[in-house]
Amino acid sequence: MKLSLKPTLLYLFTGSLIFIWGTGGLFYYQSSHPAGEDTQAVIVNIPPGATLKQISADLKDRNLIRSASAFRLLANIRKKQTQIQIGEYELRQSMLPVEILTTITSGKTVLHPVTIPEGYRITEIAQLLVERNLADKEVFIKEGRDMEVKSMLKIPSGSLEGYLFPETYHFSRYDSERKIIRTMTDTFKQRVLTPDILNKIRKSKMSLHEVITLASLIEKETGKGDERKHISSVFHNRLHKNMRLQTDPTVIYAIQGFDGNIRKKDLSIDSPYNTYRYKGLPPGPIASPGLKSIIAALNPIKTNHLYFVSRKDGSHHFSSSLKEHNRAVRKYQLRKVKRR
Template identity: 60%
Template sequence: MRYFKYAIVGGYIAGITLLFYIIGLLYHQTTTAAGTNNNSVIVEIPQGASLTRISHILSEQGLILSPSAFRLLAYIKNKQKQIQLGEFDLNATMTPGEILEKITSGKALLHSITIPEGYRILEINQLLVSKGLTKGDEFISQTKNPTLLKQLNIPTDSLEGYLFPDTYHFARNTSAQAIVETMINTFKDKVLKKEFLQQAQTMGFSFHEIITLASIIEKETGAAEERKMISSVFHNRLKKHMLLQTDPTVIYAIKDFDGNLRKKDLSMDSPYNTYRYSGLPPGPIASPGLESITAALNPSETQNLYFVSKQDGHHQFSTNLSAHNMAVRKYQLR
């Protein structure tokens, strides 16, 4: 009988000891950093990953001591469903609690990407894909999203010209729709100003027409000081009901343009062919910067109707065809 009592007491002591050991072990594993190496480890939390999978990813990278202890910690703090997608900059000196806080706070690693002025949607898509921010044509598809088009109330089926060229910062798993919305919102903030809209109306243009003209100006010159001069030529030609005859619009209409604009291209049947159809094309041909939009609204006061490249990044302007032909012979046929 005495032996039986000792066995029961011994069992209780052993059980309590084991319990304290487990509690101590879990406390150690949920509060202690996995190592002393503070080198950055970029960890990607993929879409659809379960808490179990995430805990094993962290363990495999040497960032936590125990996957099960990390999961327990997530449940204790009620953060098991708050883990964000994306890449996170972590290191082995962070405690499991610090790591959990980082990956549930939305502070994912951001990638910087600069969209140059004059890029068209196809080029922006290529840039995003090269940076690993989008895949395939998912970005292009979103630029035709009717819901997004309604935000700007534009009379085309594409956001060409309305994705503002700027430097952006996106997390790796940002959706293509969110990227497009960010660019639209930047356009709204920087371009859709009351004075711009009123100025376009006063000039007799819709704002869509101004953005279309600005995109042509953007593609015609990279010289800031010439933008208003280029704008003047197009405004003067529009007033005289002359064809705009601008190469960039034709190039825009050519699928898989190889860099060589041929004579036959100038007669192609496309509403973007300004050698064949009068007025502005149906919509922008690229994303214009703020300077080109300002130039479209504020052309220089000239009588110029022509310009030709000097082959040095600048242009020679002329008021009549005779002077223009002389400039062509001087700068293009020498």
């Protein structure tokens, strides 16, 4: 007796059809529905070298997608399997898989805010970035000697000290130290190298480097906005009279491992930054000045003052003569300090 194959083939065909429909339906459901309703943000890190398989497995483990294999298939169908970019991404369980795929291929990573205070030196900026897990200190300081930027800004000193503009920035965990520095120097160019300021620099008969250096001294001497131009006046007057500037922040900058106290012997340190020992401006900025200090360096008020001393309340007493200055020192300070 001869058996008919038709019913068997029909069963196989029907079974295959059901399997394909079922698999397709499952894929459609898993790739078109969110994993849940939770709208709380989840930060997902995609490191360099991560594969689509690893990424999809991580998303599944964190309950952000229903199926790792369905997500991989979705990525392949949309031809985005090679377009996933490294970085941290803010995802939610309530997002559709296609929305998650779009996010991690967009490059729109989580950006971390960091505020660079006015008056920070490059080592302090580096340490701040280290504390925010945004940079390696040694690499950052090394990149701070970027020859291309130094050449463009005509910086004669050894680093970009003073040119990393104090501002609030937003960086990705995977931004390189060079990119961070370029962002800061680009901001310097945008905020400082304006037609108005460049015109004032030309009229001042100082170079840009000298202006930023003077501004950094002003920045370190006072945090009071209404005193900046007055401090600038003292420095301009002393420079005009060929007097040593004798400003403590330059000594502090010259001291290796400063412990918070300036001793008498420190005033004799043989460093070009020591303005107690050498006349004129130091070789370069000692910190990053803010825009107000840069403007003050270019616009000193007119006075005959040559000295100032801290009142220990954030403000200063200004004097025209050494005799008057010494009286102020005795009044406001615990010990007598002379500026010659």
